[in-house]
Amino acid sequence: xxxxxxxxxxxxxxxxxxxxxxxxxxxxxxxxxxxxxxxxxxxxxxxxxxxxxxxxxxxxxxxxxxxxxxxxxxxxxxxxxxxxxxxxxxxxxxxxxxxxxxxxxxxxxxxxxxxxxxxxxxxxxxxxxxxxxxxxxxxxxxxxxxxxxxxxxxxxxxxxxxxxxxxxxxxxxxxxxxxxxxxxxxxxxxxxxxxxxxxxxxxxxxxxxxxxxxxxxxxxxxxxxxxxxxxxxxxxxxxxxxxxxxxxxxxxxxxxxxxxxxxxxxxxxxxxxxxxxxxxxxxxxxxxxxxxxxxxxxxxxxxxxxxxxxxxxxxxxxxxxxxxxxxxxxxxxxxxxxx
Amino acid sequence: xxxxxxxxxxxxxxxxxxxxxxxxxxxxxxxxxxxxxxxxxxxxxxxxxxxxxxxxxxxxxxxxxxxxxxxxxxxxxxxxxxxxxxxxxxxxxxxxxxxxxxxxxxxxxxxxxxxxxxxxxxxxxxxxxxxxxxxxxxxxxxxxxxxxxxxxxxxxxxxxxxxxxxxxxxxxxxxxxxxxxxxxxxxxxxxxxxxxxxxxxxxxxxxxxxxxxxxxxxxxxxxxxxxxxxxxxxxxxxxxxxxxxxxxxxxxxxxxxxxxxxxxxxxxxxxxxxxxxxxxxxx
Numbered sequence: 001x002x003x004x005x006x007x008x009x010x011x012x013x014x015x016x017x018x019x020x021x022x023x024x025x026x027x028x029x030x031x032x033x034x035x036x037x038x039x040x041x042x043x044x045x046x047x048x049x050x051x052x053x054x055x056x057x058x059x060x061x062x063x064x065x066x067x068x069x070x071x072x073x074x075x076x077x078x079x080x081x082x083x084x085x086x087x088x089x090x091x092x093x094x095x096x097x098x099x100x101x102x103x104x105x106x107x108x109x110x111x112x113x114x115x116x117x118x119x120x121x122x123x124x125x126x127x128x129x130x131x132x133x134x135x136x137x138x139x140x141x142x143x144x145x146x147x148x149x150x151x152x153x154x155x156x157x158x159x160x161x162x163x164x165x166x167x168x169x170x171x172x173x174x175x176x177x178x179x180x181x182x183x184x185x186x187x188x189x190x191x192x193x194x195x196x197x198x199x200x201x202x203x204x205x206x207x208x209x210x211x212x213x214x215x216x217x218x219x220x221x222x223x224x225x226x227x228x229x230x231x232x233x234x235x236x237x238x239x240x241x242x243x244x245x246x247x248x249x250x251x252x253x254x255x256x257x258x259x260x261x262x263x264x265x266x267x268x269x270x271x272x273x274x275x276x277x278x279x280x281x282x283x284x285x286x287x288x289x290x291x292x293x294x295x296x297x298x299x300x301x302x303x304x305x306x307x308x309x310x311x312x313x314x315x316x317x318x319x320x321x322x323x324x325x326x327x328x329x330x331x332x333x334x335x336x337x338x339x
Numbered sequence: 340x341x342x343x344x345x346x347x348x349x350x351x352x353x354x355x356x357x358x359x360x361x362x363x364x365x366x367x368x369x370x371x372x373x374x375x376x377x378x379x380x381x382x383x384x385x386x387x388x389x390x391x392x393x394x395x396x397x398x399x400x401x402x403x404x405x406x407x408x409x410x411x412x413x414x415x416x417x418x419x420x421x422x423x424x425x426x427x428x429x430x431x432x433x434x435x436x437x438x439x440x441x442x443x444x445x446x447x448x449x450x451x452x453x454x455x456x457x458x459x460x461x462x463x464x465x466x467x468x469x470x471x472x473x474x475x476x477x478x479x480x481x482x483x484x485x486x487x488x489x490x491x492x493x494x495x496x497x498x499x500x501x502x503x504x505x506x507x508x509x510x511x512x513x514x515x516x517x518x519x520x521x522x523x524x525x526x527x528x529x530x531x532x533x534x535x536x537x538x539x540x541x542x543x544x545x546x547x548x549x550x551x552x553x554x555x556x557x558x559x560x561x562x563x564x565x566x567x568x569x570x571x572x573x574x575x576x577x578x579x580x581x582x583x584x585x586x587x588x589x590x591x592x593x594x595x596x597x598x599x600x601x602x603x604x605x606x607x608x609x610x611x612x613x614x615x616x617x618x619x620x621x622x
């Protein structure tokens with residue numbers, strides 16, 4: 001394991017209550033200037049890993065190095081070197097955007113005049129000038145996220161942790177947010193560690209990705225490397241209800257790598273979908289199984305996720321996370337921003 | 340440390356200033372107590388004296404009943420300072436819990452700001468409220484003396500610089516003490532309902548075992564004895580002795596202040612131990 005990365009995890013383990021192994025021997029190395037995606041279903045250990053890397057949680061065993069420092073030994077210095085954008089909005093609704101930034105600067109020991117200068121620069125950078133002196137509780141979701149990003153950058157960190165940063169944003173807001181992150185990386189060489197709910201974001205924005213499941217990393221590589229690991233296309237054949245099991249009929253066909261049956265559907269990983277479809281359909285009809293649908297997919301990260309975890313990512317992750325964000329917004333509204 | 344403390348304290352005062360409803364209700368509660376409760380209970384024990392009792396005897400009864408105060412209202416007004424020290428600090432811990440629920444506390448904990456700055460900022464802002472309210476209460480009680488039909492606070496002793504200092508010290512120590520206790524509970528707990536249950540187990544017994552509200556002459560001996568160790572009583576005794584003279588108090592105000600200081604020192608020390616553990620950099 002290389003130890004010269006911006007973020008290095010070496011056999012990280014976190015056990016809660018002596019029983020639950022939330023993170024079970026996770027290792028990876030994030031190079032300086034890299035955007036590294038960390039994906040996994042609910043309860044996989046993503047947030048626990050991020051907490052251990054960002055000096056919020058002590059590992060049960062293993063080692064986390066961030067910015068060249070061992071996190072357990074130098075938690076406060078690590079906090080000075082990193083920015084963290086949490087999943088939920090942490091801006092203070094009773095304070096204006098500008099005040100949120102000035103207070104955040106103060107918590108890093110930045111002098112008030114310097115804090116004010118940095119706040120003004122970030123407000124302009126994030127296109128929040130018109131709203132800078134409004135209470136942040138009046139901000140839209142996209143504005144809040146941009147304010148969160150500004151707060152996380154006010155002390156000019158070299159490493160940024162983003163925990164589901166675009167949750168609840170519309171496509172335009174997501175694109176805008178990632179535009180800022182990409183710009184930052186280009187201009188400052190910042191290292192970004194991101195957990196995201198949106199696999200398409202991870203696919204297009206991340207240099208490398210790790211997939212965690214049940215506390216263990218099950219796959220790691222660039223998005224293309226991971227897709228290549230699946231091997232070619234994915235064909236799904238749906239047979240009529242009551243049709244016989246087609247698994248052993250499809251498996252010997254030319255170019256087939258694996259066949260997974262889910263009720264009346266067969267998920268077939270193969271070298272070429274176009275070549276396999278007529279063969280598979282013919283094979284089904286030959287043994288008396290009617291075919292009611294066929295799809296061919298180029299591998300996406302959804303397929304990669306399904307392949308390595310055995311679960312659909314969006315079904316696992318989407319509703320609960322979104323519901324939580326919506327609930328928090330409702331609660332905030334109900335109490336009128338009072339903390 | 341100072342910059343972090345300043346920034347976080349600024350935040351607390353900004354939030355306070357942006358919450359006019361809370362300011363209004365915090366002023367309304369003592370106003371109602373001073374205007375209704377204090378006036379309503381302003382019984383003159385001399386009115387029970389037999390006809391023909393010499394005025395000096397009657398006056399002696401009143402002074403003994405109210406530990407040197409000329410009437411219940413004056414006695415009660417000093418006690419109200421202890422009352423607001425408890426009630427105005429109740430929400431300090433609840434605000435921490437709400438900040439935890441809304442992620443604001445998480446943001447602060449994610450920064451390198453020392454736990455002393457996190458705790459200190461909330462303590463300063465939290466203690467400032469009862470301190471200001473205490474002077475508001477005393478000012479209002481004095482003002483009532485000039486309102487026709489109302490009884491006001493009558494100060495019968497000469498206060499002087501030392502007395503004024505003692506009053507300020509007593510108010511500051513008592514406010515700091517309660518702010519520390521409730522803030523610590525808020526930092527240790529995560530659920531608002533549990534917080535209020537715990538706080539009610541503290542504030543009512545502490546308030547009701549003090550002599551802040553009961554006339555001294557009507558208190559049973561056991562309650563009088565118990566109340567002498569109560570921090571609210573210690574602070575209120577400093578005020579009453581300064582306002583009405585030392586004749587009815589076994590110790591000088593310095594001793595009561597010392598007792599109050601001891602309470603504050605012990606509770607703040609315990610709080611520091613607990614809070615340092617709860618807010619350590621790595622959980």
